[in-house]
Amino acid sequence: MIVLDRCAVSTVDSAGTEHLSGHVVVDDGRIVSVGSGPAARPDESHTYVDASSCLVTPGLINTHHHLYQWATRGLAQDATLFEWLTTLYPVWRGLDDAVTHAAASAGLARLALTGCTLAADHHYVFPSGGGDVFDALVSAGRRIGIRLEAIRGSMDRGQSSGGLPPDNLVEETEAALIATEQAIADHHSTADDALVRVAVGPCSPFSVSKELMTGAASLARRHGVRLHTHLAETLDEEEQCLAENGCTPTEYAEQLGWLGSDVWLAHTVHLNADAVKRLGATSTGSAHCPTSNGRLGTGIAPVRDLLDAGAPVGLGVDGAASNEDGGLVVELRSALYQARQRGGPRALDARKALWMGTMGGAQVLGRSDSLGSIEPGKVADLAVWDLSGMDYAGIADPVAALVLGTPPPLKLLIVGGRVVVRDGVLLTASTDELARDLTAASLKLQEAAR
Numbered sequence: 001m002i003v004l005d006r007c008a009v010s011t012v013d014s015a016g017t018e019h020l021s022g023h024v025v026v027d028d029g030r031i032v033s034v035g036s037g038p039a040a041r042p043d044e045s046h047t048y049v050d051a052s053s054c055l056v057t058p059g060l061i062n063t064h065h066h067l068y069q070w071a072t073r074g075l076a077q078d079a080t081l082f083e084w085l086t087t088l089y090p091v092w093r094g095l096d097d098a099v100t101h102a103a104a105s106a107g108l109a110r111l112a113l114t115g116c117t118l119a120a121d122h123h124y125v126f127p128s129g130g131g132d133v134f135d136a137l138v139s140a141g142r143r144i145g146i147r148l149e150a151i152r153g154s155m156d157r158g159q160s161s162g163g164l165p166p167d168n169l170v171e172e173t174e175a176a177l178i179a180t181e182q183a184i185a186d187h188h189s190t191a192d193d194a195l196v197r198v199a200v201g202p203c204s205p206f207s208v209s210k211e212l213m214t215g216a217a218s219l220a221r222r223h224g225v226r227l228h229t230h231l232a233e234t235l236d237e238e239e240q241c242l243a244e245n246g247c248t249p250t251e252y253a254e255q256l257g258w259l260g261s262d263v264w265l266a267h268t269v270h271l272n273a274d275a276v277k278r279l280g281a282t283s284t285g286s287a288h289c290p291t292s293n294g295r296l297g298t299g300i301a302p303v304r305d306l307l308d309a310g311a312p313v314g315l316g317v318d319g320a321a322s323n324e325d326g327g328l329v330v331e332l333r334s335a336l337y338q339a340r341q342r343g344g345p346r347a348l349d350a351r352k353a354l355w356m357g358t359m360g361g362a363q364v365l366g367r368s369d370s371l372g373s374i375e376p377g378k379v380a381d382l383a384v385w386d387l388s389g390m391d392y393a394g395i396a397d398p399v400a401a402l403v404l405g406t407p408p409p410l411k412l413l414i415v416g417g418r419v420v421v422r423d424g425v426l427l428t429a430s431t432d433e434l435a436r437d438l439t440a441a442s443l444k445l446q447e448a449a450r
Helices: 067-072 081-092 097-113 133-144 173-187 210-223 235-245 249-255 273-282 290-296 303-309 330-343 350-364 398-404 431-449
Strands: 002-010 018-027 030-036 047-050 054-058 060-062 116-123 147-154 196-202 227-231 263-267 285-288 313-315 381-386 410-415 418-422
Touching: 002 381, 002 398, 054 060, 054 350, 054 398, 060 313, 060 350, 067 081, 067 097, 067 116, 067 133, 067 431, 081 235, 081 431, 097 116, 097 133, 097 410, 097 418, 097 431, 116 133, 116 381, 116 410, 133 147, 133 173, 133 196, 147 173, 173 196, 173 210, 196 210, 210 227, 227 249, 235 249, 249 273, 273 303, 285 303, 285 350, 290 330, 303 313, 303 330, 313 330, 313 350, 330 350, 330 398, 350 398
Parallel strands: 002 047, 002 054, 060 116, 116 147, 147 196, 196 227, 227 263, 263 285, 285 313
Antiparallel strands: 002 018, 018 030, 054 381, 381 410, 410 418
């Protein structure tokens, strides 16, 4: 049992319940009590935490990432998305299971240290001779100790077919589908507290054929897993889709059976009013990646419009090669700022930003029944933010301090009742070792690309 006492609590439940001074009690990996006032002091066999000057929230949920990209940060700094991809694809040809594991471990550690308890990672690069890179990703998740929505991505449309990737970096359509089905068999769990789930994720309309998109959708629905892809990220993508298919990316996705409550789409920046309406009507989720969108200059997603239309919206860090920070808590503020740049100061408030980073993400990933809020019976994925320092002095509203202020250090990060971070220190792996391995992986990729 873990008792968090004398803390501010933002439950992010449907009523928006908050306690300025309250408690949360965890037992056997589940939340058993949350409320105002002090908790009953447990006996010495249980863990009591005086969390005064702290804010307890649900663990943050990252709905879109590319962890392998931690090995290629700092490149193509001033490029558009298509320029960025064509610069990095030759580097990613050198990816193997060792590089993937090192990059994913470091990336997941950074996420854990910034309050993340569940990360959706979209891995779509499978160079021949690289070993089992998908298993390397999954093993990194188990090593660091946060939950992983492992998205088995794919590309089958190389440059000779009008796609962006080099031909030697794409798979044959049938081979990609077979490997995706095997990933589900090897790694997917349906348990409500699953540490690993698998989703199906053809990369994007400009790197994937119609046959792979439709085949992936059929495969995912046959196995009852979720579907994910990039969509409407840039104007270049929209222009290409209009030229090739005579329709917008959202219309193209709908034609292929890629809208629905089991689908979530990364970025969704360039949506017209009808597209926003269609995503809302079909409960298609959106992974909003504000920092990455800013890094690549792709535009500002219509987040407020999507929320008003009823579409689930969560937050995404995106690959560290387009978001070198790699942390999740900063995305709360970035999302709020971008929404206000687009729609004014009332477009998004601090609590809605926190909702997007927790319950919104749980909805997007289909896990809102067990994750995303602090309620009895739910899985105990919790972030305990230390607001005791000078940076937060005088901010009476702890949620505002979290979202608008300097990203706070973690007193604790708890995943299913297990403490993964304590007092800002990762307990599951040595960050010095992770840094050394990541440096070596980065050098290996860059030398192979020369």
